[in-house]
Amino acid sequence: MRVLIIEDEQMAANHLTALLRDIEPSLTVLGILDSVDDGRLQWPHLPTPDLIFSDIQLADGLSFSLLEQVPVPCPIIFTTAYDDYAIRAFKLNSIDYLLKPIEAEALAASLHKYRSLARPATTDLVRQMQTLLSSQAFLTQTYRQSFLIQFRDKLLPIKVSDIAYFSIEGGVVSATLVNRVTDHRVTDHRVTVQPISYPIDLKLEELETQLDPQQFFRANRQFVVSRNSIREAELYFNGRLQLKLQPEPTTPVLISKDRAPQFKKWMEAF
The missing domain is CATH 2.40.50.1020 (LytTr DNA-binding domain)
Structure with missing residues (x-):
């Protein structure tokens, strides 16, 4: 499995990398992007990952502003210290939402979820759910007035x-x-x-x-x-x-x- 990490805190990135390698030793981390601007510059040159782990609040903005602009070829698992962004996260290719500090058990469950969703029988269902979320068929986004x-x-x-x-x-x-x-x-x-x-x-x-x-x-x-x-x-x-x-x-x-x-x-x- 090839993983891309989007995280602006080096300690958090190191912690996540260590947990991933403990759970799945054959896993490869393709790179760590630490900002929205860094992501825009590096994205065209990165190998295609199988899975993305992305923090939400980066030093120069929200990772949403990057992921909504670039082609995302794979599922995303968001990692954050806040639970305020769950709905917006699932409008992207998100399959899970982990709150920091990330624990090994929760991370292992997310990886298991990724593998189960990667099966052909469930791929269409996931795509349909993401389409519904993106079109706001049953959700109306409200903004501050x-x-x-x-x-x-x-x-x-x-x-x-x-x-x-x-x-x-x-x-x-x-x-x-x-x-x-x-x-x-x-x-x-x-x-x-x-x-x-x-x-x-x-x-x-x-x-x-x-x-x-x-x-x-x-x-x-x-x-x-x-x-x-x-x-x-x-x-x-x-x-x-x-x-x-x-x-x-x-x-x-x-x-x-x-x-x-x-x-x-x-x-x-x-």
Whole structure:
């Protein structure tokens, strides 16, 4: 059996590898991908695995954003410290969902499940179930519609539709509102508009799973942007794109060369 591991924590990757080899000594680990960007670069050059073990929360985003873009030729067993992503996981080629820390008994059961599902008699059934999940025939995905933000001595209800983008700076995630300003400041005889931003006690990775992907896009490690905030995208150096947002952020919003095709497809899709 040939296995590919997607995991950004080296100790967790080593632990999983050791357990797999204890259970099945003939198993071969084809490689370990530690980020979404690394996966995009390495995927075309990797041998075809029989099975993928994938963590969900990686350093630069969710593994879903990788696995939804690349051809996945085999089943996936997701490994994570959280149980919030089970439904989304099974919309992909997932056959199991292991919570960390992974125990040998649970891992052995997952491998047994993989072998049983690989039999011809059950392959069609698994494919039909995945099709149903992907088409949401009996499941309606709901996304966050508002936030209750604590700011100073107040609790502020903020609609998601009023948010232009989420950003992180100095470890603090903030939501910047659409077309709202605090004041106009005069600097070097120029008037600048200061947009309203509120800190949010969530990670950008968590926001990705809660926001409607038709309306919000993860531009890079610092920004999740709303479709309605994008005025235009300019060609930038080395195949990158620079987004012009309203209101304008204090730092440039750049999309990497690798993510640019996905962004264009997203903009055209809806």
